[in-house]
Amino acid sequence: MKSSLTMIKRIMNYLSAIMLVAALSACSFMAGEDPGAIRIILDTDMESDVDDVGALAMLHALADSGETEILGVMVCAKNPWSILCADRINTYFNREDLPLGQLRGPGVDRESAYARGVAEEFPGTLRSSDDAPEAVDQYRSILAGQPDNSVVILSIGYLTNLRDLIDSGPDRHSDLDGRQLVEQKVRLWVCMGGQFPSGREANIRWDTGASIEAINGWPGEIIFSGWEIGLMDTGADILDLPESNPVRRAYQLFSRIPHKNWDQVAVLYAVRGLDDGPAARYWELSGRGRLVIDPADGSNTWQEDPAGPHRHLIQKGSDEEIAREIDALMMYVPQGDHRQEPVY
Numbered sequence: 001m002k003s004s005l006t007m008i009k010r011i012m013n014y015l016s017a018i019m020l021v022a023a024l025s026a027c028s029f030m031a032g033e034d035p036g037a038i039r040i041i042l043d044t045d046m047e048s049d050v051d052d053v054g055a056l057a058m059l060h061a062l063a064d065s066g067e068t069e070i071l072g073v074m075v076c077a078k079n080p081w082s083i084l085c086a087d088r089i090n091t092y093f094n095r096e097d098l099p100l101g102q103l104r105g106p107g108v109d110r111e112s113a114y115a116r117g118v119a120e121e122f123p124g125t126l127r128s129s130d131d132a133p134e135a136v137d138q139y140r141s142i143l144a145g146q147p148d149n150s151v152v153i154l155s156i157g158y159l160t161n162l163r164d165l166i167d168s169g170p171d172r173h174s175d176l177d178g179r180q181l182v183e184q185k186v187r188l189w190v191c192m193g194g195q196f197p198s199g200r201e202a203n204i205r206w207d208t209g210a211s212i213e214a215i216n217g218w219p220g221e222i223i224f225s226g227w228e229i230g231l232m233d234t235g236a237d238i239l240d241l242p243e244s245n246p247v248r249r250a251y252q253l254f255s256r257i258p259h260k261n262w263d264q265v266a267v268l269y270a271v272r273g274l275d276d277g278p279a280a281r282y283w284e285l286s287g288r289g290r291l292v293i294d295p296a297d298g299s300n301t302w303q304e305d306p307a308g309p310h311r312h313l314i315q316k317g318s319d320e321e322i323a324r325e326i327d328a329l330m331m332y333v334p335q336g337d338h339r340q341e342p343v344y
């Protein structure tokens with residue numbers, strides 16, 4: 001009985017994935033260069049946990065549907081395979097030209113169960129992380145070319161790059177310093193980080209110093225997608241994706257299926273939750289306040305403050321409906337086959 005129910009569930013998931021592909025293709029055709037698409041720069045660690053991979057896959061699905069425009073993918077981890085893994089995923093989703101940026105200065109260096117495997121087994125544009133542009137330079141280049149108050153920064157990793165960005169000085173891209181450039185170009189920072197009302201969350205604590213400087217020095221609004229709203233499992237059917245899909249391979253190598261989806265929740269909010277989008281009903285925003293970080297251990301508390309620059313998401317929807325929407329996006333298969341040979 002259980003196995004036939006599982007089979008029915010798998011068939012239903014497969015059918016909904018096909019319908020999603022058809023819907024996305026139609027939307028993509030109609031949307032073209034949608035001026036209303038949310039412009040996003042993703043900042044990811046893509047090493048210790050596999051949810052970054054699911055998050056990037058979702059962004060590509062949402063870009064193909066015209067709901068977002070991915071301006072660039074920045075890596076805030078020192079693991080040299082992380083950016084290659086991101087490059088392979090971008091290449092699979094037919095966006096091999098997406099600007100990439102790599103943290104060059106000191107930062108968090110952690111193992112990955114999947115990044116090297118994906119980097120070595122799938123085609124892409126980068127041979128080595130040394131060949132990638134430096135993240136702050138890439139941030140400044142992208143931001144300088146965007147309309148004022150238009151860019152959403154979506155961080156799903158450590159805050160090292162963002163601290164370095166606001167510390168940056170004028171350069172060939174802009175006469176503004178980093179803080180001024182962010183103030184002029186960034187509409188909002190959506191940060192997967194922190195635990196509410198209090199806790200000790202990885203993205204904040206691994207580079208506590210950078211987190212404190214980035215969050216306290218940020219010249220605009222930050223909305224936090226906290227640890228406590230990402231605990232539902234997704235990816236149960238990820239191995240049903242084609243073997244050509246690097247997202248499938250990353251989950252296989254990580255070998256915890258299904259898995260929590262902290263980073264995917266932040267993606268869903270940033271693209272479909274803003275501007276009263278179709279996913280806005282899953283969360284409500286807290287009142288204004290401040291994320292206060294303890295420099296001793298990177299733990300955080302939430303402090304209510306009507307003049308505060310921060311808010312955090314409070315889940316209203318069910319785990320099931322949020323997970324279903326995330327799963328459908330993670331199971332997206334792009335049109336066309338991936339390249340069989342490396343293109344670097």
Ligand SMILES: [Ca+2]
Nearest residue numbers: 045052156157
């Ligand atoms: Ca992450």
